[in-house]
Amino acid sequence: MTTYAEQYQDIRDGIRSLCAQFPDEYFRKVDEQRGYPDEFVKALTDAGWMAALIPQEYGGSGLSLAEASVIMEEINRCGGNSGACHGQMYNMGTLVRHGSEEQKRLYLPKIASGELRLQSMGVTEPTTGTDTTRIKTTAVKKGDKYVINGQKVWISRVQHSDLMILLARTTPLNQVTKKSEGMSIFIVDLHDAVKNGMTIRPILNMVNHETNELFFDNLEIPAENLIGEEGKGFKYILDGLNAERVLIAAECIGDGYWFIDRVTKYVKDRIVFGRPIGQNQGVQFPIAKAYINVEAASLMRYEACRLFDAHLPCGAQANMSKLLAADASWEAANACLQFHGGFGFACEYDVERKFRETRLYQVAPISTNLILSYVAEHVLGLPRSF
Numbered sequence: 001m002t003t004y005a006e007q008y009q010d011i012r013d014g015i016r017s018l019c020a021q022f023p024d025e026y027f028r029k030v031d032e033q034r035g036y037p038d039e040f041v042k043a044l045t046d047a048g049w050m051a052a053l054i055p056q057e058y059g060g061s062g063l064s065l066a067e068a069s070v071i072m073e074e075i076n077r078c079g080g081n082s083g084a085c086h087g088q089m090y091n092m093g094t095l096v097r098h099g100s101e102e103q104k105r106l107y108l109p110k111i112a113s114g115e116l117r118l119q120s121m122g123v124t125e126p127t128t129g130t131d132t133t134r135i136k137t138t139a140v141k142k143g144d145k146y147v148i149n150g151q152k153v154w155i156s157r158v159q160h161s162d163l164m165i166l167l168a169r170t171t172p173l174n175q176v177t178k179k180s181e182g183m184s185i186f187i188v189d190l191h192d193a194v195k196n197g198m199t200i201r202p203i204l205n206m207v208n209h210e211t212n213e214l215f216f217d218n219l220e221i222p223a224e225n226l227i228g229e230e231g232k233g234f235k236y237i238l239d240g241l242n243a244e245r246v247l248i249a250a251e252c253i254g255d256g257y258w259f260i261d262r263v264t265k266y267v268k269d270r271i272v273f274g275r276p277i278g279q280n281q282g283v284q285f286p287i288a289k290a291y292i293n294v295e296a297a298s299l300m301r302y303e304a305c306r307l308f309d310a311h312l313p314c315g316a317q318a319n320m321s322k323l324l325a326a327d328a329s330w331e332a333a334n335a336c337l338q339f340h341g342g343f344g345f346a347c348e349y350d351v352e353r354k355f356r357e358t359r360l361y362q363v364a365p366i367s368t369n370l371i372l373s374y375v376a377e378h379v380l381g382l383p384r385s386f
């Protein structure tokens with residue numbers, strides 16, 4: 001019998017050998033230059049890894065969520081940052097599950113081959129934040145077009161994508177019975193959009209994550225770009241979130257192992273007071289604790305995947321795996337930085353870069369507080385707080 005860690009060895013080996021071509025120096029340089037890892041993302045796409053969740057009939061490899069999660073985990077464990085390309089993995093789920101046959105045939109084979117990139121999803125808005133049902137961006141149908149007006153914030157990878165999934169209100173909030181109704185999702189051709197009413201303003205941020213403010217001023221998009229039924233967009237977005245939560249959890253798990261691998265090696269080698277610092281229990285225990293928590297988060301990730309892949313409800317497990325993994329990677333990050341002493345702050349050790357990168361997952365794509373609130377309300381049956 002194999003342990004979870006020994007499973008999916010082919011995938012682990014494949015990603016590790018690809019990542020070996022992109023050593024720490026590569027990611028460090030991209031970070032220093034605030035660049036984008038074009039060559040790395042191209043190599044992943046060319047090798048077919050980014051099409052893992054696209055069904056085989058549309059040119060993808062039709063892997064399970066568990067397998068896809070191992071891809072993300074290994075990228076981060078090897079020192080990379082899946083944040084540059086993870087949208088390509090989970091955005092497709094929305095199209096696969098809710099797109100028309102025509103849309104799937106039009107887009108999915110080209111996404112699988114790398115001819116088209118679907119890296120972006122536009123949900124968050126500056127004035128409404130986590131309270132998504134109050135979004136103010138509107139899509140008004142005029143003949144065979146929808147006219148989009150409004151604003152989005154923190155929309156990632158727009159400058160490295162050809163398509164974006166956009167959430168907008170098609171029925172005003174005061175005209176729907178449930179606040180989650182009346183929103184719709186659309187496929188936006190980003191190259192057309194920048195010429196016709198969409199403005200991109202990049203946001204310089206802590207983690208070299210390509211993310212932007214978007215402004216829509218009478219942007220017209222073809223009515224056939226509506227995904228699924230008008231008014232059900234929020235439900236479709238929520239549907240895709242379980243996969244997103246699990247894939248992000250897997251990235252955090254990969255980060256957690258990276259921090260533990262690095263700090264374990266460092267504290268064995270670093271001699272202070274005439275002995276390795278790793279001989280002190282004050283140093284050992286925080287590392288051991290972080291390792292235990294990463295392992296536990298990983299088990300919850302596999303449980304969420306097992307349920308998801310069996311088409312069973314997995315909202316609780318997907319959310320819990322994201323929280324456990326984000327907390328565990330952050331705990332491991334702190335132990336790693338702490339026991340590197342001053343060297344933890346030196347860019348050439350990569351710890352400070354990974355530290356910044358993994359911190360993001362306490363806030364995005366969902367803050368830990370919102371997961372606690374989900375579990376309190378939907379799992380424990382406590383009264384709604386908002």
Ligand SMILES: Cc1cc2nc3c(=O)[nH]c(=O)nc-3n(C[C@H](O)[C@H](O)[C@H](O)COP(=O)(O)OP(=O)(O)OC[C@H]3O[C@@H](n4cnc5c(N)ncnc54)[C@H](O)[C@@H]3O)c2cc1C
Pocket residue numbers: 120121122123124128129130131153154155156157205209211360363364365366367368369370373386
């Ligand atoms: C680098 C980056 C990339 C991103 N990429 C994308 C993207 O591609 N597409 C996209 O649509 N969005 C994206 N986001 C947005 C991200 O999903 C949001 O930042 C996140 O959901 C939190 O929303 P907010 O920033 O508006 O925070 P707010 O809603 O203003 O909340 C701020 C904080 O308050 C707390 N809080 C809020 N409400 C409650 C409550 N009811 N109970 C308890 N605590 C609460 C939470 O701790 C939260 O972190 C990205 C964000 C970042 C930073």
